[in-house]
Amino acid sequence: MDPACGAGDLLIEALQHLPKAWTLRERCDYAARSLHGWDQIGVLAEVARKRLALALLTSEAAPSERRVAPEFPNIRQGDGIAEDCNYSNVRLILLNPPFARTLLPVPQSWGEGVTSQAAPFTLEVLKKADDGTRMAAILPDVLRSGSRYNRWRDEIEKLADIKKIEPIGLFDIWTDVDVFIAHMVVRSRKRRKANPREAWQDQSLTPGGTVRLGDVATISIGDVVPHRHADEGPTVPYLTVHDVPVGATVTHAPTRRFAGRLHQAPFVVLRRTSAPTRAGGERLSVSIIDGSLGEVAVENHLVVVRPLDGSGLTCDSLKSLLEHPSVTKWLDARIRTRHLTKTSLLDLPLQGMQLSVDD
Numbered sequence: 001m002d003p004a005c006g007a008g009d010l011l012i013e014a015l016q017h018l019p020k021a022w023t024l025r026e027r028c029d030y031a032a033r034s035l036h037g038w039d040q041i042g043v044l045a046e047v048a049r050k051r052l053a054l055a056l057l058t059s060e061a062a063p064s065e066r067r068v069a070p071e072f073p074n075i076r077q078g079d080g081i082a083e084d085c086n087y088s089n090v091r092l093i094l095l096n097p098p099f100a101r102t103l104l105p106v107p108q109s110w111g112e113g114v115t116s117q118a119a120p121f122t123l124e125v126l127k128k129a130d131d132g133t134r135m136a137a138i139l140p141d142v143l144r145s146g147s148r149y150n151r152w153r154d155e156i157e158k159l160a161d162i163k164k165i166e167p168i169g170l171f172d173i174w175t176d177v178d179v180f181i182a183h184m185v186v187r188s189r190k191r192r193k194a195n196p197r198e199a200w201q202d203q204s205l206t207p208g209g210t211v212r213l214g215d216v217a218t219i220s221i222g223d224v225v226p227h228r229h230a231d232e233g234p235t236v237p238y239l240t241v242h243d244v245p246v247g248a249t250v251t252h253a254p255t256r257r258f259a260g261r262l263h264q265a266p267f268v269v270l271r272r273t274s275a276p277t278r279a280g281g282e283r284l285s286v287s288i289i290d291g292s293l294g295e296v297a298v299e300n301h302l303v304v305v306r307p308l309d310g311s312g313l314t315c316d317s318l319k320s321l322l323e324h325p326s327v328t329k330w331l332d333a334r335i336r337t338r339h340l341t342k343t344s345l346l347d348l349p350l351q352g353m354q355l356s357v358d359d
């Protein structure tokens with residue numbers, strides 16, 4: 001079953017997995033009986049039916065076989081997560097749900113406000129499916145790697161055992177969104193409690209014994225939201241993306257009044273925007289804020305990486321380590337959203353760095 005089947009790409013792909021030894025008639029009968037799909041747009045469900053028939057009729061068959069177009073009565077217009085949508089006896093769900101941003105009508109245990117439609121849709125499908133049903137879902141990478149979906153991931157793990165998480169990268173050349181595939185099995189209703197979150201990340205990305213950025217530095221997102229924070233409090237140096245040239249050591253900054261948290265220089269700053277690489281280039285834009293600036297207010301488009309030992313020399317080493325090409329490779333595997341998260345940076349392995357015995 002594909003509960004949001006669109007023009008039927010996933011169902012057509014499923015035909016490739018029917019036993020090769022079957023006759024065309026057997027394949028047509030099985031597909032017509034066993035493939036189920038819903039799409040809220042009627043014409044898409046119709047296109048899916050026609051494309052499935054075409055795929056079967058143009059597939060290999062013995063010369064003697066008659067090619068009769070099958071009907072697909074179970075591929076229909078409708079809401080794939082409606083209450084009366086029947087999931088009983090479904091063995092495998094293939095899902096590529098809608099990804100558009102939507103406003104959750106009421107706060108949920110896992111989130112509120114604007115969310116990717118893929119998040120509630122996937123949960124609804126899992127809630128409706130029978131225990132033991134398998135599911136492969138193509139989902140936006142933000143659900144795997146974004147911190148604001150931590151509770152959504154917990155919720156999924158209550159409902160399903162995660163068998164495999166496959167980061168894929170760009171959906172296709174026309175669709176600028178990074179995706180992953182989640183392979184899951186719906187949990188028995190008797191054992192629905194949360195698991196650790198380890199399933200969502202490839203644990204081999206941060207093997208034990210590696211020094212992580214979080215072992216040697218604190219990480220904070222800048223606090224100043226320019227259009228929100230009033231010009232009040234002490235006058236302090238103020239860093240925005242425009243005042244921090246990439247690769248430079250910054251010794252001067254404009255000032256502003258700010259009553260919130262300040263950051264004691266020296267430290268390293270990163271730009272928070274860091275899209276997954278498409279055509280080369282590094283993901284981190286690293287600069288150093290010189291100790292002479294003292295306490296500094298930082299805009300929320302920057303990330304402050306402050307060495308635990310507060311030393312300028314450690315800032316220099318961190319800058320070189322963060323500029324290492326392996327960092328981009330690691331980030332591309334770990335987080336394919338357009339904004340860096342604190343959690344992913346804390347986990348970032350520092351190649352070639354050793355913790356001293358004191359650490």
Ligand SMILES: C[S@@+](CC[C@H](N)C(=O)[O-])C[C@H]1O[C@@H](n2cnc3c(N)ncnc32)[C@H](O)[C@@H]1O
Nearest residue numbers: 004005006007008009010039040079080096098
């Ligand atoms: C990303 S496309 C899916 C493509 C499809 N799986 C395929 O293989 O071609 C998402 C589809 O979900 C449909 N959709 C959105 N909300 C729906 C709902 N509540 N029930 C059924 N279909 C829905 C949209 O019309 C759209 O065709």
